[in-house]
Amino acid sequence: MRNIVIAGNGAAGNSAAEAIRRHNQEVKIVMVAKENLSAYSACALPDYLSGWVGREQLFIKQEADYARQSIETLWGRTINKIDTQQQCLVTDWEEVKYDQLILATGSRAIIPPVPGSDLVGNFVVKTLNDIEVIIQHQPQQVLVIGSGNIGIEVAEALHGIGCQVTVVELMDHIFPRLFDPEPASLIEKMLTEHGIRVFTGEKLLAISGKGIVQEAATDQRTIRCNTVIWAVGVKQNIEYAKAAGIKIGDMGGIQVNNRMRTNIENIYACGDCVESWDRLTGSKTLSLLWPNAKRQGEIAALNCLGNDIEYDGAISMVVEDIFGVTAVSMGMTSNDLGEGDIDILEEQGLNQFRRVLLRNDQIMGMQAVGVTSGLGAVMALMKNRTTLSEFRHIISDPDLRRKVPWYWPAARLLDDFTNCRQGE
Amino acid sequence: MNKQIMIDAAKCTGCGLCQVLCSLSKSHQFNPSLARIKIWREETRGVFIPLTCQQCVNPPCVNACLMNVISKDPITGVTVRKTENCIGCRACQIACPFEACSYDHLLNVVVNCDQCGGNPACVNICPFGALQYLPVNEALNTCRDAEAVRRANL
Structure with a gap:
């Protein structure tokens, strides 16, 4: 019997698993993931931080759902290696044989090497665990570095639970990748009116404190804070793929063709970890958005089952609720x-x-x-x-x-x- | 053959009975804002376009949903929602070209037309035949015939 292994339990991985089950009940599916949790919605994490959504509600699937779809789950595994000759995925626990492998390992948030970024009180927002450690830390004065959608959503969420929030953005307006300067300044005005301080065109130089974050210095001022949240971007989880000889694109994502195939036979990739292209311009892009990941997962799965379905490129749509x-x-x-x-x-x-x-x-x-x-x-x-x-x-x-x-x-x-x- | 709600906007007078009946059968209130069918009104031009879920084959709302609430029913082809997981973010509402997702402000979830499980209340009440519930092939034939008649009379 055919054995399809999916590495990753995020939007793309689950969309792939569901697409396979919709079309084929026989094939065996194994999902391997790092986090020891069933699938949850990463987009709703800021809403969990603000208390709008409860922890239970975050979960898209329960463990029982995987069993019902007869998906074997191997959670809490780190992928060490892909043996492309033996068609085998080596984790720290076991070796998983595959006939086809779908890589949906996503990305991880980065903390740039700024002095003091190793102090207690530096956080990123990417996983459920990240949110839980932020809540445990009891943030009061918060400095958010970066004003993409994650940065602003987290700033709003923390403001909502009574924190004093400052946002620092290196570029000259907030949402530099999503909005033009004029709408961005309108959004900035709304944020400021509600009490979130926004400083654009400022560079963070250092974070200081005795063991725990106390102060942050930008090139224009010092800001008192006990929590620093980094929302400056992500890095693709592709190291093991690179080691296996899978081609990596110039932007740092796994290179795939329009069938979501990698250069190695029987290996597909989808989601945050791939380099796709923009539907409108055709230029290479790293799309980190939920709808694109879901569509890519579906395309990878269908091609994996032997269909021939073309992916027509990523298109961005971001909806933000600003107060x-x-x-x-x-x-x-x-x-x-x-x-x-x-x-x-x-x-x-x-x-x-x-x-x-x-x-x-x-x-x-x-x-x-x-x-x-x-x-x-x-x-x-x-x-x-x-x-x-x-x-x-x-x-x-x-x-x-x-x-x-x-x-x-x-x-x-x-x-x-x-x-x-x-x-x- | 699965059935679908066929809308003939040319026959719609904008009376709004479909909305009233929809909200009654779904939310037990006479309240057009709770209806899952909407009428796009261009009163100055005398145009009324009933808009409801078109049950797209590859719906943008399914991909937009953050909580994987929306899916296609494999048997009926209707776009269905597990509303207990909906967090009311309304991304699906923005993604839908037909403005066919309705926000149910009583339950704080977004809903769409589910064809009332095969007996749509809006179709039953429509006094002018603007809404019809027909097997897909018959609906397509009706559309084609109407267009042929229109072109013949040009």
């Missing part, structure tokens, strides 16, 4: 698109902002703060690569537009822009 206001970033930012001709459709209200980025008549990105209606439809236009003129042609024809009901929400959103200009 009750929804901020959404989809596709590329104007920084990603760089120089070149981009057109910008923009509308700004007091606490609202939306901007659509267009290149060659095609929607390349959308950022919205305080607006949610029609965003899914614009996302669909972006995914389908419908040009704006095609869209306008359909919407101007009364018979055609009745056939595509979802064009209506998009039309209301896209027609309502007053400020249209060429990008600089």
Whole structure:
């Protein structure tokens, strides 16, 4: 009987396991993972920190669910080696034979070598255990380094449980990878109004304290804090794969083709640990988002079972809740698109902002703060690569537009822009 | 053959009975905001578009869900939710192009049309035939015939 081994128990790994079981009840599935926990939602971890979601609710699957799907689970294992000749995965406990191997080992949060980053009170937010040690530490004054989605969500969560929170960002605006400067400054304003201090364009130089974090020095000020949370990025867990001769891309992720195959036969990879490509531009990207990981897992699993299904690339969609206001970033930012001709459709209200980025008549990105209606439809236009003129042609024809009901929400959103200009 | 709710927007008058009945059968209240079917209203143009879950084959809401609440029922093909795991983050609502996920503010979860298990209340009440519950092939034929008639009369 065929034996499929999945390394990793995150979004991609579980999506792969479920896709296999949906199509094939016979094949044997073994899941190997480092954490001794059944699958939980990593995206909801900040909500667990804030108390909005209970610990029990975090779990997507219970141990019984694995048994019911007849998935053998080997938790608490560290992968030492992949023996590609013998088709065997060597962990610190046993050797697991595989016919096909799906690597979904994800990534780990990094702490850069800043003086004092080894003191007690330095944390990252990546796993459930990370959150639990933060809660045990009883944070009061918190310094969050980095203002990506993890940084801001954690800052908001800790602010919600009564901590004094300061966010320090090296780049000149918050959410540097998700939002353009203007919406970012609107979000920053909302955070500041609620009492979170935000310092952008500042570099952390050192953390000091006697055994435990007491103070942090940036290039402009010193900040008193008993907790430092690092949200500066992740590193792909690929060391064992590299040692086995699996090709690693330039950005540091496992290189896969559009079937999620690696260069070694019978080994597939998906999720955070792979280097995929952007659906809109085709450029290489490390997508670290939940929906992309799930889709990649599904593609890897289906190809593993002998189907031939193509992955059409990662696309980013991030939804943030900023004190009750929804901020959404989809596709590329104007920084990603760089120089070149981009057109910008923009509308700004007091606490609202939306901007659509267009290149060659095609929607390349959308950022919205305080607006949610029609965003899914614009996302669909972006995914389908419908040009704006095609869209306008359909919407101007009364018979055609009745056939595509979802064009209506998009039309209301896209027609309502007053400020249209060429990008600089 | 599985059945699906077929929407003929040209027949919709925007009366909203479907919404009232949907909220009644699902939440035991007459409250259109709880309905799982919505009517996109463009009153100045006299256009009313009923929007409800289209039961997509590869739905964006399934991938957007952080808690793996949403899945496709392997037998009926309906998009179903284990709402007890839903944390109400509303990511699915934003991902859906049809604006077809409804936030149930009584239970603080997001829900979508489940076709009432095969006897949809909205279809039963629709006075103008804008909503019909038909086997998939028949629905497609109806659409095709209507389009053929329209083109013949051009």
